[in-house]
Every structure is written in structure tokens, then in C-alpha cells.
Amino acid sequence: MEAQKTDDAHVRVRALTMAYGDFVVQRNLEFDVQRGRIFILMGDSGCGKSTLLRHMIGLRRPAQGDVFYEGESFWGADEARRSELQRRFGVLYQSGALWSSMTLAENVELPLSEYTKFTAAERRETAALKLALVGLAGFEEFYPSEISGGMQKRAGLARAMALDPDILFFDEPSAGLDPLSSRRLDELILELRDNLGTTFIVVTHELASIFTIADDAVFLDAEARTMTARGDPRWLREHCEVPKVREFLNRGEHKAAPAAPEVRA
Secondary structure (H helix, E strand, C coil): CCCCCCCCCEEEEEEEEEEEEEEEEEHHHHHHHCCCCEEECCCCCCCCHHHHHHHHHCCCCCCCCEEEEECCEECCCCCHHHHHHHHHHHHHHHHHCCCCCCCHHHHHHHHHHHHHHCCCCHHHHHHHHHHHCCCCCCCCCCCCCCHHHHHHHHHHHHHHHCCCCCCEEECEEEEEEEHHHHHHHHHHHHHHHHHHHHHEEEEECCCCHHHHHHEEEEECCCCCCCCEEEHHHHHHHHHHHCHHHHHHCCCCCCCCCCCCCEEEE
């Protein structure tokens, strides 16, 4: 499958193969992510979506291939340069990964303490701003255990945004959320994309989120062990030539059975 190429590609994945020893998870992955778009990594459980995300953020080296950020090879760079590139990423993990012993403000301040020379007052001000951006103004002194799961996800997003990243990576952001909280998180992602121009790369299998936020997507097939579709999920749902992709995107779309005829005495 030929990768779509654009002049505005923020991220390029080229000839990427992921493996654990001799076991190949996915092979020959090729796709571009345009700047300021929401790109979905989708597929059934066990296909390698989260593994691909880990390869893209530098937590695992690919067996073959590379990831390019604004044309620069990530895995071809030395360790120091990879660390610099990683500071341009923000990551929201499935659990939110907040430190339970820290307040929300302290959680957001953590990367600022490690990677900036901000004063304590500047860190505090930045944390308050990021929390306000995700709708958590006034919750700076709350601990994670004192807020809902949806609010914890938003606090995790605030921390991911602490260093003003160019790219935000999300791993199953709706996992564990009720439908209303999931919808609010989707709306927040759209708002951040529109207002900040941030590029999002999101791992999810949730159809409601996929159809709400996606600009583009790639489908990873666990059996074929490669990508079998690429494009807007709304178009793929109706027109993709791969039956498995259409089935995945039409889950739950069953027509109601015709009503039984009325029996008259």
C-alpha cells in the first residue's frame, strides 16, 4: 500500500516493522500525519495500536523502518537529540497516570520542574492556565482521588500540555469513561485542535470517538499484521474495499427487525 504523501506532513512513518524477537506485530507501516490534524490508530484488540504509539514516542525501537518528525529521522538521531525531540511530545496514557500523592497543580508542574527554569510562581501560573484550558479552573488543590475519572483524564491532558508540545499522543483516552464524559473529552480535543493547532495521534477503538474527532486514520489488521486501510473513517465505513474494515466501523449498526404483524381476534 502506497503511503499518502503531503507537503504538510508533521509526522511520517516509513517502512516500520514492529517485533518482539521473531514475532512480528506489524510490518511495512507507511503513513503521513498532517500538521494540526487528529489522526487515529485503529483496529481490533491486540493488533498493535498501543505498541505503534510506543514506537512513535521513542519507548521502543522498531525492528525496521523509522519515524520522521518534520523530516528529521527520530531513530537515526543520537540519544541526546531524541530526548530533545521527545520534549515536543505530550502523552496522555490510558490511566491518566497522575501521581496520587500530588495535587492536580503539582502533577502539571512536574514536567516544568524537570525541563524548564521557571520559578515556582511561574510554574504555578502555568499549571493554573493548563488546568483552565481543560475546564479544571479552581481544582488546582484537589488530589486525583477527589475528582471523577473524566476529570482525571482532563488533568492528565493538562499535564501532557505543560511544555506546549507540537504533538499530543493519546492512548485510549476514553477507556473507563461513561459516554457523557467520553463525549466531553472528544469535544475538548476538537477545541484544542481548533484553538491551538496541535497535532493529535490517538489510539482508540471507540466508534463514537472515531467518528467525532478523526480527520484521518489507519487501520491495523492483527491477522495480516500490516495496515489494510487509510483515510477518513466516515468514508472508509461506506466505501472501503476491505470487508474487515467496514465490519469494524459498522459495529452495532444493525437494522431493527420488522415488527410482528398484529394478531386480531
